[in-house]
Amino acid sequence: MSQANHQTILANIARHIELTPAEQARFIQLLTPKTIKRKQFLLNAQQVARHVAFVTAGCLRAYTIDDNGFEHVLQFAPADWWITDMYSFISQHEGDLNIDAIEDTEVLLLSRQDQLQLFDDIPKFERFFRIITEKSMVSSRKRLIDNLSLTAQERYNTFCNYYPTLINTIPQKQIAAYIGVTPEFLSKMRAQASKKG
Amino acid sequence: MSQANHQTILANIARHIELTPAEQARFIQLLTPKTIKRKQFLLNAQQVARHVAFVTAGCLRAYTIDDNGFEHVLQFAPADWWITDMYSFISQHEGDLNIDAIEDTEVLLLSRQDQLQLFDDIPKFERFFRIITEKSMVSSRKRLIDNLSLTAQERYNTFCNYYPTLINTIPQKQIAAYIGVTPEFLSKMRAQASKKG
DNA sequence: CCCATTTCTTAATCTAGGTTATTTGTACCC
DNA sequence: GGGTACAAATAACCTAGATTAAGAAATGGG
Structure with missing residues (x-):
């Protein structure tokens, strides 16, 4: 092992x-x-x-x-x-x-x-x-640019592409703390996105 | 030379x-x-x-x-x-x-x-x-943390410390594009700060 | 399997900072 | 040295995302 x-x-x-x-x-x-x-x-x-x-x-x-x-x-x-x-x-x-x-x-x-x-x-x-x-x-530079130029929703999408294995394994509040929003707002975004399909 | x-x-x-x-x-x-x-x-x-x-x-x-x-x-x-x-x-x-x-x-x-x-x-x-x-x-990591955790005013102060030689030599709109705010908002912040002395 | 803790959702309200528009100031170029 | 272009200031209004609060769902440790 x-x-x-x-x-x-x-x-x-x-x-x-x-x-x-x-x-x-x-x-x-x-x-x-x-x-x-x-x-x-x-x-x-x-x-x-x-x-x-x-x-x-x-x-x-x-x-x-x-x-x-x-x-x-x-x-x-x-x-x-x-x-x-x-x-x-x-x-x-x-x-x-x-x-x-x-x-x-x-x-x-x-x-x-x-x-x-x-x-x-x-x-x-x-x-x-x-x-x-x-x-x-x-x-690190890429992430800085993303933080300066993307919306929260876009940063969430970027996160999902960058850490595909993590989306379903880590708590959402950790994702929020990574993309730079509150857990409440991430929850709201996900609710809206799932409505649209 | x-x-x-x-x-x-x-x-x-x-x-x-x-x-x-x-x-x-x-x-x-x-x-x-x-x-x-x-x-x-x-x-x-x-x-x-x-x-x-x-x-x-x-x-x-x-x-x-x-x-x-x-x-x-x-x-x-x-x-x-x-x-x-x-x-x-x-x-x-x-x-x-x-x-x-x-x-x-x-x-x-x-x-x-x-x-x-x-x-x-x-x-x-x-x-x-x-x-x-x-x-x-x-x-680069330091700057990312600053962007995630500081207010615009605090990022401006940090900028002034990090690039002291630039504050009076480059246009303010460049500073705004660095700290991640609009030139209008930087102008507003500076006006408020100078009031307080 | 159950309780305690943590996580997630929803919703009302609030604010930092953005947008738009107008005016004033400044620098460079012929 | 006067005009054109760019930079800065000011102010009214707007919005993405924060805050607060409270309930529902999930999770994990014993």
Whole structure:
């Protein structure tokens, strides 16, 4: 089972770089498996994100709580996704993101320290993370544009396309906290949309 | 003068990696200087972003135009900033960002092709771009959180802190297109704020 | 299987910010 | 230096989405 998880992460990496068996072994050795039960936290705001997590099963969510107590979801991470508080992870200072599990979840953790060592020892890993950071940057920008230019209904549709597996598995209030509306308004939109068919 | 520009970009890079004189020379050789006059374009939507630009003087802006014809500014790039359409640059497919000059501007261009070659030849450059992409990612996320959780007035204040040099040099309508309000509403906010002192 | 908690829906009311329109101010260009 | 084009201000009115409140439905833990 742990073996299966290792295959998943190696397949994820193989999309961008090719590793020798020795390099694979070296990498696997640095990973710490961890189980996070539903509603438990991988990371709290005001903590330092020592690790980046790769999800092998379940689903995590990263969110902030604003001054009025409202939650804003930055990212969901179902299986095969990477997640961390990037600010805290790269600066190793305390961050403002909470990461918790919306269902029982398994992750493989890589510490920043080991990651940086890996960059020195096997530059291909620096390439891998350079590439996935470039891609995250693109999707973060895309989302910012969507928030600036789309209506709530359009953002909901976009969400459904982006996270198709999540629509029926996560509470609607989480979707609302992601697209930037109140749960009440999302409910109203869905009611109107279902009328029209 | 071109020498001065080269010093600027080398100093920018030296913040994160150390280069030998030979490596510096190799890098400089790959750069193409370009002048963009006020209101002229470095890149149009529907073009492929062949280059990433480093601004040595003046100021660029990157923006999209939505389906209703409204402009949304993603980034301003005064001197010492890097700018490109990241999606188009990494995929080499056509993008949706326009980049133009809000005043006469000088840039140094690095093509994606040369950048990737540089990553193969001198891994330190892959490190440099890995680091600045991580940092852009952090600021993009920060801005997304701000858009989800702050009022227009608070976003205006945040803008003033983030781009202090721009407040008096760029048109207010550009600031409005960045913080996500109409120029009319920004004008109203400023009037109210100045009343209170 | 049942109770407690959380989630979802509906509806009335409210407001931040948008829209439209007009006026005034400013900058550049021949 | 005067006209054209763009930028900013002001004000009346409008709407997408928030707030508040209350009931209905679903879920999960024991």
